[in-house]
Amino acid sequence: xxxxxxxxxxxxxxxxxxxxxxxxxFRTDSMVRASFFLxxxxxxxxxxxxxxxxxxxxxxxFFMMGVEMMVMALFMVMFMMNPAGLNPMVMVHQxxxxxxAGVTAFLVLGLMALLTxxxxxxxxxxxxxxxxxxxxxxxGSMLIFESAAVVLLATMIGxxxxxxxxxxxxxxxxxxxxxxxxPGGDPxxxxxxxQDGGHEHHHHHHH
Amino acid sequence: MVAMSTTIITITxxxxxxxxxxxxxxxxxxxxxxxxxxxxxxxxxSQQSFVMxxxxxxxxxxxxxxxxxxxxxxSGAGAPEGQLLTIIVMAVMAIExxxxxxxxxxxxxxxxxxxxxxxxxxxx
Numbered sequence: 001x002x003x004x005x006x007x008x009x010x011x012x013x014x015x016x017x018x019x020x021x022x023x024x025x026f027r028t029d030s031m032v033r034a035s036f037f038l039x040x041x042x043x044x045x046x047x048x049x050x051x052x053x054x055x056x057x058x059x060x061x062f063f064m065m066g067v068e069m070m071v072m073a074l075f076m077v078m079f080m081m082n083p084a085g086l087n088p089m090v091m092v093h094q095x096x097x098x099x100x101a102g103v104t105a106f107l108v109l110g111l112m113a114l115l116t117x118x119x120x121x122x123x124x125x126x127x128x129x130x131x132x133x134x135x136x137x138x139x140g141s142m143l144i145f146e147s148a149a150v151v152l153l154a155t156m157i158g159x160x161x162x163x164x165x166x167x168x169x170x171x172x173x174x175x176x177x178x179x180x181x182x183p184g185g186d187p188x189x190x191x192x193x194x195q196d197g198g199h200e201h202h203h204h205h206h207h
Numbered sequence: 208m209v210a211m212s213t214t215i216i217t218i219t220x221x222x223x224x225x226x227x228x229x230x231x232x233x234x235x236x237x238x239x240x241x242x243x244x245x246x247x248x249x250x251x252x253s254q255q256s257f258v259m260x261x262x263x264x265x266x267x268x269x270x271x272x273x274x275x276x277x278x279x280x281x282s283g284a285g286a287p288e289g290q291l292l293t294i295i296v297m298a299v300m301a302i303e304x305x306x307x308x309x310x311x312x313x314x315x316x317x318x319x320x321x322x323x324x325x326x327x328x329x330x331x
Contacts, residue, residue: 003218004229011231015239022243022266026250031259038262041243045273048239051231052280055216057293061272064297068265068304075258075308079315091255102249106241113237120233121284129290136287137294144291148298155302162309165316173316 007051014051018044031076039069053123056130236277243270257314261307268300 021040028034046061092098123129137145165171243266250263272293279289 006218008230011235015235018239018269019242019246022246022269025262025266026246026254026259031256034259034262038265041266042269045243045269048236048273049276050212050216052236052276053216054276054280054290054293057272057276057290057297060294060297064301068301071304071308072258072262075311079258079311091259092253093255095253098249098253101252102245102247104245105248106245109241109244110238113234113241118233118278118282121282123280123285127285129285132285132287133290133294136291141288141291144295148295151302152298155305159305159309162306163312 011048011051014044014048017041018048032073035069035072035076038072039065042069053129056133233277233281236281237274240270240274240277243267243273257307257311261304264303264307265300268296268303272296 018041021037021044024037025034025041028037042061042065046058046065049058049061165173247263247266247268247270250266251260252263254260254263275289275293275296279285279293283289
């Protein structure tokens with residue numbers, strides 16, 4: 001049995017799945033579905049990592065992205081006007097430029113991949129990928145690994161500060177008005193009586 | 208489940224060492240990574256909603272991680288730094304998500320909006 005063919009078939013299927021689901025992220029009406037398409041793309045790439053013998057990274061990809069995309073789907077339900085995709089929706093700007101930039105990035109990177117001669121040095125026969133990664137993380141590259149931990153701690157503090165109810169100068173939602181339905185228009189859903197106040201909104205009591 | 212994945216991994220490693228693949232080469236892997244980066248760039252530039260924009264960034268990092276692992280496995284002779292680089296990209300991804308969501312919450316508190324256009328006054 002030639003296992004190489006099996007690996008090839010698996011790789012091609014996973015590659016198509018990664019690209020198609022990655023594309024569908026931006027072509028679906030439902031934002032929750034978009035986050036699940038993104039999860040699908042990540043899982044396909046994680047499986048390709050398993051095919052490449054990066055066992056730890058592939059499995060870590062499944063776990064990490066599973067959790068991350070669930071958080072993303074929850075955020076969609078919390079904040080988005082149309083998370084379930086009941087109405088058709090296109091929320092894009094500078095569409096042509098973006099399309100051109102994406103195609104150009106693919107072409108330039110693809111040409112580099114095709115034209116460059118990379119050394120052909122596959123994994124050595126006796127390599128234990130997980131063990132070698134562990135020795136590297138807790139050995140030669142320990143400083144890098146530990147710096148990542150400090151950065152993550154700083155991120156946690158920053159996230160709490162940014163998302164706190166109490167802003168730097170009082171309540172974070174002080175004077176907050178919904179945007180107008182038309183650009184520059186009156187705030188949406190706001191009663192008429194408040195319009196005489198102008199900048200006097202901070203006299204109102206906020207909870 | 209564990210036995211199945213162990214079998215798959217064993218089979219793959221045998222095939223990798225025998226170098227019998229025709230399709231899973233460094234070039235095709237890099238082309239796939241380039242496609243993911245291109246689609247992600249399109250999404251990050253074109254989407255109006257903050258969270259959709261972040262999805263574009265994530266898709267780009269997805270391609271970057273794939274390229275790093277491909278180099279590690281097929282061109283880097285299994286140097287452990289290749290795997291470490293991928294772990295660092297994963298950490299960057301988690302940081303980007305956390306800070307992005309916190310910014311969305313902060314913008315929503317201030318503007319009651321989740322679209323990039325709501326921040327147009329920052330341009331002035």
